[in-house]
Amino acid sequence: xxxxxxxxxxxxxxxxxxxxxxxxxxxxxxxxxxxxxxxxxxxxxxxxxxxxxxxxxxxxxxxxxxxxxxxxxxxxxxxxxxxxxxxxxxxxxxxxxxxxxxxxxxxxxxxx
Amino acid sequence: xxxxxxxxxxxxxxxxxxxxxxxxxxxxxxxxxxxxxxxxxxxxxxxxxxxxxxxxxxxxxxxxxxxxxxxxxxxxxxxxxxxxxxxxxxxxxxxxxxxxxxxxxxxxxxxxxxxxxxxx
Numbered sequence: 001x002x003x004x005x006x007x008x009x010x011x012x013x014x015x016x017x018x019x020x021x022x023x024x025x026x027x028x029x030x031x032x033x034x035x036x037x038x039x040x041x042x043x044x045x046x047x048x049x050x051x052x053x054x055x056x057x058x059x060x061x062x063x064x065x066x067x068x069x070x071x072x073x074x075x076x077x078x079x080x081x082x083x084x085x086x087x088x089x090x091x092x093x094x095x096x097x098x099x100x101x102x103x104x105x106x107x108x109x110x111x112x
Numbered sequence: 113x114x115x116x117x118x119x120x121x122x123x124x125x126x127x128x129x130x131x132x133x134x135x136x137x138x139x140x141x142x143x144x145x146x147x148x149x150x151x152x153x154x155x156x157x158x159x160x161x162x163x164x165x166x167x168x169x170x171x172x173x174x175x176x177x178x179x180x181x182x183x184x185x186x187x188x189x190x191x192x193x194x195x196x197x198x199x200x201x202x203x204x205x206x207x208x209x210x211x212x213x214x215x216x217x218x219x220x221x222x223x224x225x226x227x228x229x230x231x232x
Contacts, residue, residue, distance in 0.1 A: 036223075044223040049220075097144065097161055099158060100156075100158070105155055
């Protein structure tokens with residue numbers, strides 16, 4: 001079955017540092033890939049997505065590129081802010097009913 | 113953006129009682145709603161998918177008689193945890209999706225803030 005593996009957390013960075021959160025996936029077909037963010041006390045929000053190979057999703061300074069050859073969708077940001085502190089989930093969907101398969105989540109803490 | 117609410121945000125109940133959690137799409141019609149369970153420091157586990165007007169589809173290992181799901185309208189789905197026990201204590205999250213044409217797997221899901229259930 002489908003699966004998503006994220007890098008282990010928690011990740012702690014200083015403000016303006018470079019961020020990478022690794023995500024790799026296993027799927028039988030051609031999934032769509034997503035990054036969701038969960039801020040403290042809030043529901044999950046879609047951060048970015050990519051629907052086919054070589055697509056780059058981007059939002060709020062975050063980027064991720066759909067790499068079919070390495071089955072990866074790593075999340076990057078060039079300069080993190082304290083307000084980026086949250087839990088980040090990588091996910092995929094390849095079913096007609098839109099079911100999502102999530103990675104285990106990575107806690108990011110950014111210090112001033 | 114689209115808003116999904118859950119009620120209550122937290123609930124404490126005694127073992128053996130039943131608890132109902134509501135999930136509402138506030139500004140769109142949700143043809144499909146999903147119910148997830150999230151354990152501490154773990155990922156979201158899909159419990160069931162419900163389409164308006166039809167029976168929910170449960171994931172393998174989820175007891176349909178224990179976790180009753182009703183999706184009677186395009187804006188409301190409910191999850192009832194029947195005869196709750198301490199092992200049912202968890203964070204329950206719903207999401208809602210409005211069906212658009214095209215690849216349905218790209219249609220965005222909008223998540224509720226979650227409900228913390230504690231069974232004593």
